[in-house]
Structure formats: structure tokens, C-alpha cells
Amino acid sequence: METFHDSVADLLGVSLTLPQDGGRLTPNPRFRCHFSEDVGQTELLAGWIRRNLPGTAGRERARAHLTGEAASLVPMQVGRVRADLQERLTESTRHMIRAIAARYEAVARRLSSALEQSQQQETVTDQTVVLAERERILRQILVELAAEGATVSRTRDVSSESSGKGP
Numbered sequence: 001m002e003t004f005h006d007s008v009a010d011l012l013g014v015s016l017t018l019p020q021d022g023g024r025l026t027p028n029p030r031f032r033c034h035f036s037e038d039v040g041q042t043e044l045l046a047g048w049i050r051r052n053l054p055g056t057a058g059r060e061r062a063r064a065h066l067t068g069e070a071a072s073l074v075p076m077q078v079g080r081v082r083a084d085l086q087e088r089l090t091e092s093t094r095h096m097i098r099a100i101a102a103r104y105e106a107v108a109r110r111l112s113s114a115l116e117q118s119q120q121q122e123t124v125t126d127q128t129v130v131l132a133e134r135e136r137i138l139r140q141i142l143v144e145l146a147a148e149g150a151t152v153s154r155t156r157d158v159s160s161e162s163s164g165k166g167p
Contacts, residue, residue: 009015
């Protein structure tokens, strides 16, 4: 991948940089698993009885109670985690969309600037070509004028010699 980036930089003069990885999801410091519930006097008494029943009957009652509690607590916690994950995914998606839009705008501005510079260079190049063509034509005219001047001068010399007059 590094070779690709270097090649693009050499060929096009464009630096391709990857954004720094700041984490995949937006952290949520407010999220907490909630296991406790409001316990009234009745639940306190029932809990004491379940813990203090003697022998197998007490263990069976405690196991049944914990199984029932787990059956209701697990879906509740899974729901809380799912809701938190959805919230974090939504927020991360918003951040990513904003970051992509900002990068897109920056690249579009750089490309627009590069196109403007290219057009300016083309205009200068076109003007240079036109001026070079004009210079070539003027030089050719000067050569032709010099040749005509030499012919006129020789003709004058020949006619003044034939008439016997000097310059």
C-alpha cells in the first residue's frame, strides 16, 4: 500500500494520506449495565427466607429464583447494550459522514485549484506559441526585406555604373 501511495505522489504530485484511527465507535461514557432494581420490604424478606431455608429445599428455591431473575435480567441487559450500540453506531456514522464530506470538499478545492493553474499554464503556453509564431514571421520578413534591400542596392549600383555616375 505504501508503494501505491508513493507512486501516486510521484506521478500526480498528490499525497494520499489515511486518517488517523481514533477508534471505531464513538465512546459512550454514560453507558452502565443496570442490575439493581428498587427493592421493597417484601423482596428483602423473601430474599432472607430464600437464603436461610435449610437444606435442599432452600437451595432449590434459591436456584429457581436466580434462574427466574436471570431470565428477566439478561434480555433487559441485552436490550440496553443493543440500544447503546445503535446509538454509538449512529453517532459514529454521523462523524464519519462529516469527515468524508470535509475530505471531499478539501480534495475538490485542491483539484479545482490544480485545474485553474493548469488552465493558466495552457493560456501562457498558447500565448508563447502565438508569440513565437509571430517572431518567426517577423524574422522571415526581416530576412526578405534584407534580401530586397540588397537587391535594390545592387540594382542601384549597377544602374549608376551603367550611367557613369557614382554613388
